[in-house]
Amino acid sequence: MKYKNLQSLVVGFATLCLMAIAVSPAQAALQVDITKSSDSAIPIAIVPFGSSQGQQMPVDVAQIASNDLASTGLFKIFPRGNMLAKPSSPDQVNYDNWRTQHVDNLVVGSASPNGQGGYKITFNLLDAAQGQSVASYQLNAGPNQLRQAGHTIANLLYQRFTGKKGYFLSRIAYVTVTGSSADKRQFRLVVSDYDGSHPSTVYSSQDPIMSPAWSPDGKKLAYVAFNVYKGVSSVRVQDLATGKVRTIASGSGVNGAPAWSPDGNRIALTKSQNGDSNIYVYNLSTGQMQQLTHSSSIDTEAAWSPDGQKIAFTSDRGGKPQIYEMSSHGGQVQRLTYDGQSNQRPDFSPDGKLLAMVQQSANGFRIAVMNLANNNVRVVSDGPLDDSPAFAPNGQAILYATQGSSNSLATVSVDGKAKSTLSQAGEVREPAWGPLGY
Amino acid sequence: MLDLLEKMGEHWRAVVLAVLLHVLVAAFLIFGIQFFHDSASKGNRGRSIIEASVVQASAQSTPASSEPAQKQPQKPDQQQNEQATAEAAKKQAEAQKAAQQKAQQQAAEKAAQQKAAAQQARQEAAQKAAQQAAAEKAKKQAAEQKAKQEAAQKAKQQAAQEQAEKEAAEKAKQEAAAEQARKAAQAKKQAAEKKAREEAKAKKKAAEQKAQQEAEAKKQAAEEKARKQAEAQKKAAAEKARKEAEAKKQAAEEKARKEAEAKKQAAEEKARKEAEAKKKAEAQKQAREAAAKADLQKALAQEAAGRQNAVNQKAMARYVQAIQDKVEGNWIRPPGASNISCKVKVTQLPGGQITNVQLLGSCGSAAIDRSVKQAIYKSDPLPTPPSDNLFQSEIEFTFKPDQ
Numbered sequence: 001m002k003y004k005n006l007q008s009l010v011v012g013f014a015t016l017c018l019m020a021i022a023v024s025p026a027q028a029a030l031q032v033d034i035t036k037s038s039d040s041a042i043p044i045a046i047v048p049f050g051s052s053q054g055q056q057m058p059v060d061v062a063q064i065a066s067n068d069l070a071s072t073g074l075f076k077i078f079p080r081g082n083m084l085a086k087p088s089s090p091d092q093v094n095y096d097n098w099r100t101q102h103v104d105n106l107v108v109g110s111a112s113p114n115g116q117g118g119y120k121i122t123f124n125l126l127d128a129a130q131g132q133s134v135a136s137y138q139l140n141a142g143p144n145q146l147r148q149a150g151h152t153i154a155n156l157l158y159q160r161f162t163g164k165k166g167y168f169l170s171r172i173a174y175v176t177v178t179g180s181s182a183d184k185r186q187f188r189l190v191v192s193d194y195d196g197s198h199p200s201t202v203y204s205s206q207d208p209i210m211s212p213a214w215s216p217d218g219k220k221l222a223y224v225a226f227n228v229y230k231g232v233s234s235v236r237v238q239d240l241a242t243g244k245v246r247t248i249a250s251g252s253g254v255n256g257a258p259a260w261s262p263d264g265n266r267i268a269l270t271k272s273q274n275g276d277s278n279i280y281v282y283n284l285s286t287g288q289m290q291q292l293t294h295s296s297s298i299d300t301e302a303a304w305s306p307d308g309q310k311i312a313f314t315s316d317r318g319g320k321p322q323i324y325e326m327s328s329h330g331g332q333v334q335r336l337t338y339d340g341q342s343n344q345r346p347d348f349s350p351d352g353k354l355l356a357m358v359q360q361s362a363n364g365f366r367i368a369v370m371n372l373a374n375n376n377v378r379v380v381s382d383g384p385l386d387d388s389p390a391f392a393p394n395g396q397a398i399l400y401a402t403q404g405s406s407n408s409l410a411t412v413s414v415d416g417k418a419k420s421t422l423s424q425a426g427e428v429r430e431p432a433w434g435p436l437g438y
Numbered sequence: 439m440l441d442l443l444e445k446m447g448e449h450w451r452a453v454v455l456a457v458l459l460h461v462l463v464a465a466f467l468i469f470g471i472q473f474f475h476d477s478a479s480k481g482n483r484g485r486s487i488i489e490a491s492v493v494q495a496s497a498q499s500t501p502a503s504s505e506p507a508q509k510q511p512q513k514p515d516q517q518q519n520e521q522a523t524a525e526a527a528k529k530q531a532e533a534q535k536a537a538q539q540k541a542q543q544q545a546a547e548k549a550a551q552q553k554a555a556a557q558q559a560r561q562e563a564a565q566k567a568a569q570q571a572a573a574e575k576a577k578k579q580a581a582e583q584k585a586k587q588e589a590a591q592k593a594k595q596q597a598a599q600e601q602a603e604k605e606a607a608e609k610a611k612q613e614a615a616a617e618q619a620r621k622a623a624q625a626k627k628q629a630a631e632k633k634a635r636e637e638a639k640a641k642k643k644a645a646e647q648k649a650q651q652e653a654e655a656k657k658q659a660a661e662e663k664a665r666k667q668a669e670a671q672k673k674a675a676a677e678k679a680r681k682e683a684e685a686k687k688q689a690a691e692e693k694a695r696k697e698a699e700a701k702k703q704a705a706e707e708k709a710r711k712e713a714e715a716k717k718k719a720e721a722q723k724q725a726r727e728a729a730a731k732a733d734l735q736k737a738l739a740q741e742a743a744g745r746q747n748a749v750n751q752k753a754m755a756r757y758v759q760a761i762q763d764k765v766e767g768n769w770i771r772p773p774g775a776s777n778i779s780c781k782v783k784v785t786q787l788p789g790g791q792i793t794n795v796q797l798l799g800s801c802g803s804a805a806i807d808r809s810v811k812q813a814i815y816k817s818d819p820l821p822t823p824p825s826d827n828l829f830q831s832e833i834e835f836t837f838k839p840d841q
Contacts, residue, residue: 033838
């Protein structure tokens with residue numbers, strides 16, 4: 001009997017062991033690998049901000065922020081009309097309502113006068129999935145700063161979701177051409193919000209204006225102005241605040257394609273002498289001009305690497321235009337691009353890892369992004385005549401000019417997935433994206 | 439002695455009776471012998487007459503042939519010494535022969551001589567073959583003394599009677615008278631002697647009787663004592679024997695009991711050992727069988743486990759895929775984020791309800807971390823397993839979209 005018990009015990013133990021063996025791999029946590037992500041944009045609802053006194057705010061900051069986020073193509077803005085409720089504080093939120101409408105993220109806020117003519121704005125980012133507040137913010141907006149406040153809200157939210165600074169306070173510069181006939185044509189250098197809104201003309205001429213470039217501090221613009229009558233061009237630096245202009249390169253031949261060094265002290269540009277175009281660097285402090293390239297071909301469209309160590313440029317020294325690279329002090333030149341029929345108009349990403357360019361192929365001219373680490377090139381725009389790529393100051397998007405039925409400005413995310421067009425009237429050329437603005 | 443006297447006193451009647459009885463017996467003996475002697479002599483007389491005639495004849499033919507005659511009486515001597523009476527008669531016959539051959543005078547002389555010879559025989563003992571009579575007499579007297587001297591008297595009487603018959607009377611008469619007187623005296627003396635003897639005898643007898651009685655009593659007592667002793671002894675012996683027997687029996691019984699017990703114990707031990715051995719063997723058998731069974735069960739369990747494992751693995755793979763699909767569908771990777779890699783520990787309830795999400799280190803940035811967390815929370819509730827046994831409360835997600 002004893003033995004039998006022992007026996008059953010042994011059997012039981014063995015069974016237990018087996019069970020343990022069978023179960024043991026499952027005892028550790030279940031392993032699940034996530035290798036893909038959804039292609040969908042981030043769903044978010046920004047509920048119109050409440051006002052403490054029931055007064056309508058002069059500016060719909062929630063709408064500005066919504067538009068900002070929507071413009072990136074990364075966010076899917078939940079339409080206001082579908083909102084079941086418009087809470088303005090977290091305690092008013094019924095999360096289930098938002099969850100059932102697949103609104104993962106919810107922004108509620110309110111504004112109240114700050115006593116100085118402006119507003120104190122508070123808002124919360126809520127995670128509807130978790131049913132809790134993720135972040136809480138507070139802003140102070142001056143009497144005329146509600147629009148900026150809206151952009152700031154977008155910047156904060158953008159950063160919250162992407163980890164990068166939002167560019168919704170940045171500005172762009174571009175050239176518009178109006179007038180159909182040659183004698184009535186008007187060229188304007190325009191500066192606007194990043195989205196093209198609130199444009200303001202900083203310089204206008206009947207002669208062409210080309211190649212605007214932002215100083216790193218965003219206070220100045222360098223551009224090329226032609227004098228058709230004299231048949232010359234000049235590179236000018238204009239202070240946006242004062243309108244004061246300084247010509248840094250002029251004379252016979254080509255003077256063009258200015259590019260600010262990251263420290264803002266130098267401007268690389270193209271000068272031609274005796275038919276050869278070469279890259280020069282003009283020192284704004286000393287007024288000295290230094291020639292960096294000495295080829296008999298056309299070297300132009302210089303771009304500074306963010307660290308200021310290198311300068312990339314377009315050259316046809318190999319036949320067709322391609323992008324080359326050299327030290328910012330000149331010297332040995334290295335070819336960077338080999339893909340496509342031609343590549344030109346380089347622009348470094350703010351982190352220096354990517355190089356945007358116009359790539360000519362059978363499909364026309366399109367914006368391409370090359371990874372400088374592995375030279376992989378990815379075309380991000382659709383063509384057929386895209387030009388002048390410029391990285392957003394946060395590096396997440398590229399602004400470029402596209403010519404189709406009409407010339408316009410467009411942005412595309414660096415991965416090419418999110419595209420958006422900036423609404424601009426008329427022909428728009430050569431956009432340049434200024435700094436973040438904050 | 440006092441006891442004896444006392445006893446005699448007590449049994450005086452018996453003593454007197456005994457004395458009287460003795461006297462009577464003595465008288466009877468005396469007269470009886472006489473009577474017996476007469477009848478005997480009559481018998482003897484017939485034979486002696488026959489013998490006498492033969493002897494006479496032979497004596498006439500061969501006077502000197504005494505040797506066969508002498509030889510003849512020797513034979514019964516040689517033959518039977520104990521037949522005293524017969525021998526005596528023989529000798530008397532021989533004496534008669536001698537007396538017949540010689541002078542009648544010689545008879546008296548011989549009688550005297552016989553007397554003297556009888557007395558001399560006691561002292562001298564066997565002088566001559568011819569004087570055998572004397573010797574015989576002496577012998578006879580010795581026999582008489584030994585056996586109441588009756589033989590001698592008979593011989594005397596016979597001699598006297600024979601003398602009286604063959605000779606003339608005077609002397610015979612005188613002698614008979616004298617003899618009678620002497621006899622009377624002698625008888626008197628004899629009676630006295632006899633009386634005394636008888637008294638002594640009676641006394642002796644009484645004493646003897648008494649002694650005998652005493653002895654008897656003593657004997658009886660002794661016997662009684664002995665008997666008692668014997669009895670006691672016997673009893674003791676019996677007791678002893680009984681006890682011994684009992685002890686023996688007990689011992690035997692004890693021994694038998696012990697033996698039986700030992701035997702029983704041995705048997706029991708044996709039986710126990712056998713049973714134990716059997717049990718052990720049985721247990722071993724059972725253990726073997728159990729082991730075999732366990733092996734089989736193990737194999738079956740392994741097989742089943744393997745089968746179940748395969749089923750489970752398939753089901754588990756589906757389950758994992760379901761979770762993966764849901765989370766991946768809900769994960770919106772932060773724009774521009776690269777090199778995402780992290781692990782997230784998620785705790786769930788059996789219904790898939792998420793109770794906790796814990797990042798095991800950053801995924802690269804706060805925005806990525808949040809996107810990952812949100813992806814998991816958006817997947818709440820997580821898909822449930824096809825069978826409960828596949829459920830695990832803990833899930834470890836590995837986000838690695840860039841590998």
